[in-house]
Amino acid sequence: MSSKPPLETAFERALFRSRWLMAPFYLGLVIALALLLVIFVKELIYYVPQILAFDGASMSANDGILAVLTLVDLSLAGNLLLIVMFSGYENFVSKLDIDESETDRPPWMGTVDFSGLKMKLIASIVAISGIQLLKTFMNIGRAGYELNPDEAFWGVVIHLTFVVSGVLLALMDWLSAKTDKH
Template sequence: MEHFLEKLIFRSRWVMAPFYLGLVLSLVMLLVKFCQELIHMAPLVLDMNENQMILLVLSLIDMSLAGNLLLMVIFAGYENFVSKIDTGDSEDRPDWMGKVDFSGLKLKLIASIVAISGIHLLKAFMNVEGQNKENLAWMVGIHMVFVVSGVLLALMDRIVEGPKSHH
């Protein structure tokens, strides 16, 4: 009975696979929105002022960072919790793939969130005259919470790791 239960629990990791497939679909949906934004704005580029162009580029970077974040979660989550991804001898396999553990994923996740939050904050500052000062203060406060959370997560990981000898 114990052996059966352990096999069942071990095989239950495959229940996570549909979650990662859903995230792949989310990546495709993000690509659609990226292309939609690019196609919508491309004809207007000659009529844009500098600030509008910078805001467009920041929006595209924001979506790109979100896509990178999704990809990291998909790859690292699947490899850490479901199964190793067999890419054969592909030269295109990212160096970090298979090396990002849960702790590394957590730090990459918070770093991406801080970057995305920073881009949203920069976009708000690009149009500071049109921003409600209270909303701007909330945005700065929330961004700082993300930054402090990231620092604390990194500090906790460093404490858990303990002193390492560098021989």
């Protein structure tokens, strides 16, 4: 039996159960993932005829690379959503009650803690930012594309900010792990 006052116990139970208020957020992320799929399919439908065209309107190699980078970018954003949905739900709401013998269960499910979630999140953001920056650089010198030097500069600054943030987060996690051992 707890020696706490009943009011305190009731408050703590209510506080603990309030984690379920996060569940609609994860449902919203499922909807966002479905919307991202729609965008991915629209982009794919847009690019396929251009790639397969054998006339003068056919896509160049650089355009093909930009198209693939766009699709990879969308895929990374989808992966990011999945990581946040699964890890966030399992870390903050409830464990997913999925049969452990499930053969297609990702091996990282149930093992990614908040620190790991931060690292996966920043790694995905850095990758997405890098792809956007690469698209900008690949368009330099193309007909009909006017480079905005300020936009390119700020793209590099923002990307480097993400990279430095990722390195600092990793360093903080490493230091924290070293400190926990003492």
